Amino acid sequence: MNELTVEATPENIEVITAFVDEQLERYDCPMKAQAQIDIAIDELFGNIVRYAYHPEVGSATVQVEVVNEPLAVVITFIDQGKPYDPLAKEDPNVTLSAEEREVGGLGIYIVKKSMNAITYEYKDGRNILKIRKDF
């Protein structure tokens, strides 16, 4: 397992994405899965950047692990900010017209739909969000 800890700032979304992509390329992750994982990073690390420590700044750790049977990547996002379970939120209504629509909640919904598993726990003062994507 590899991990990287950075300040939860917008600029570091790119740093985390590059870090994860580097691991994925090593395991010949298909391009489509990689793009979906990159989107998930933007949504999940982006949420930490926006909300976890607001208005302060804190750090976040991202762990990447490739597992077998099935071949998959497991990525864990850890922060010590306010307890926040993104999975507790109701799914957005995706059938509304342009006028009625709000974009809130769509990010986590995209992640739920494109990953094979997503779990959340709050433990020892830390938000721990884990996603799994099968190759």
Next chain:
Amino acid sequence: MNIEKTQNGTEVTLTLSGRLDTVTAPQLEEKIQESLEGTQKLNLDFENLEYLSSAGLRVLLTAHKAMTKSGGQMEIRHVNEVIHEVFEVTGFLDVLNIV
């Protein structure tokens, strides 16, 4: 992300390349804002766009509403498979004009 703008009368085409995400979405928002006035048709060409996240959806929805409100239209072209799936699961296929 890189945005290339071409104008043909009242028709504006923005060609995007790279990634439309939390960090780059404000760039597109700004480019669209400065392109709205006098524009009847706004085309967004996604041929070289790798993917977009919900931050990008937010900008697209705002732009779509602004164009519709002013009697114009917005069209999105050359959407790849990953982006198409994002539009599909979020219901944006039915909201935006994707050709």
